[in-house]
Amino acid sequence: MKDITSAAKLPSLEISSMKNESLLEYSKIDIGFEAETAEKQAVQEKKAKEKDILAFCMDCRKWLSVTVCKLLNKIAVQYSLARNLAFVDPRTIAECETNQSRLKSVLRQLVQFNRVVASDVDDILHQYQDYAESMTHSHHELFTSFSPSVSRLDTLMVDTMSRNDSYCKLWKVVKMLLVLSLGQASVERGFSINKQVETDNLTEGLLWQREPFVTMSIMWEGFNILM
Numbered sequence: 001m002k003d004i005t006s007a008a009k010l011p012s013l014e015i016s017s018m019k020n021e022s023l024l025e026y027s028k029i030d031i032g033f034e035a036e037t038a039e040k041q042a043v044q045e046k047k048a049k050e051k052d053i054l055a056f057c058m059d060c061r062k063w064l065s066v067t068v069c070k071l072l073n074k075i076a077v078q079y080s081l082a083r084n085l086a087f088v089d090p091r092t093i094a095e096c097e098t099n100q101s102r103l104k105s106v107l108r109q110l111v112q113f114n115r116v117v118a119s120d121v122d123d124i125l126h127q128y129q130d131y132a133e134s135m136t137h138s139h140h141e142l143f144t145s146f147s148p149s150v151s152r153l154d155t156l157m158v159d160t161m162s163r164n165d166s167y168c169k170l171w172k173v174v175k176m177l178l179v180l181s182l183g184q185a186s187v188e189r190g191f192s193i194n195k196q197v198e199t200d201n202l203t204e205g206l207l208w209q210r211e212p213f214v215t216m217s218i219m220w221e222g223f224n225i226l227m
Helices: 007-012 033-044 050-074 080-088 096-112 118-138 140-144 153-162 165-178 185-204 211-219 221-225
Strands: none
Touching: 033 050, 080 096, 080 165, 096 118, 096 165, 118 140, 118 153, 118 165, 153 165
């Protein structure tokens, strides 16, 4: 665990193969206030023995381990594209060389899926280098003090990048990445909306009216921020 110093290193964490001594002791497993109260009461009333409590704590730890493994398998940082999106983190603006390497990795995948033209890659990298150097010199405090819980990344990128024509190719890539869904929630939400619309339309016999348009508007509302 000491080697896990950042979110990007989480994929290397293999809980299932950890030895018992690397995991939290059974006695320190937090099972919640009510469960602890019920546990103590069961012991006092002789409805459970110490070995039963130990077995229960072992099962709790096993369940927690399995749950964390499942979560780790689904997190976005399992994918190199998501990990390399760190190049847009304003707080690392001074790490130009590292961020260029991350951007190149992202562009390689975008080219592979025909989202970016290969001939534009060098221009995009040069534009990022110019952008990073410019922001480091003129807006260093704004970037290094950026707080995701307080400020919006898209607003910062629009203000500092989109309005400068010299960053036009870079902005097209960043805009694409800013609206990229890193989970299944937005996709599943779209399916839910479609199902609801289909049910309503079939019930009311209004297949030709405006609800399909409303559905598309809802699904694409996230893109309107940057258009």
